[in-house]
Amino acid sequence: MTENVWNYDETTARQQGIDLRGFKVEAVDGAIGKVDKHSDEAGSAWIVVDTGVWIFGKxxxxxxxxxxxxxVDEERIHVNRTKEQIKNAPEFHREKHLDNPDYHDELAAYYLPGTPFGGPF
Known part of the structure; x- marks a missing residue:
């Protein structure tokens, strides 16, 4: 069940081979930053967003x-979560959490449908 949150939904219009680094990221209630890194690995796809000053450069x-x-034309990614939901997600430290399966499980549980911050909206 946690795998679904790590795959792109077919409605996202994700095109293979497009580098998402630098794309602006928009929550349902406003901008949250830019993509710094991303993975398209099946069952483990994600983006790392540099939030700039929004949450103190985290x-x-x-x-x-x-x-x-x-x-792709506007180089913008829209996520189906609010800024507050993203801000309250389990804290992320690149060196410690990027490839950590336990952290991925914790994050998946946070965002899964049926949880307080799960979607879809």
Whole structure:
């Protein structure tokens, strides 16, 4: 069940081979930052968002299942979560959490449908 949150939904318009680094990321209630890194690995797809000053320069890891739409022409990614939901997600430290399966499980549980911050909206 946690795998679904780590895959792109077919409605996102994700095109293989497009580098998402630098794309702006929009929550349902406003901008949250830019993509710094991403993975398209099946069952483990995600984006790392540099939030800039929004949450004091921290990064957040968003599973691909939180992405509602990717606009390649505008270089913008729309996620189906609020800024508050993203801000309250388990804290992310790149060196410690990027490839950590326990952290991925914790994050998946946070964002899964049926949980307080799960979608879809």
């Amino acid at each position: 990064e957040v890891l968003l599973p691909a299942g939180t992405i509602a739409r990717i606009d």
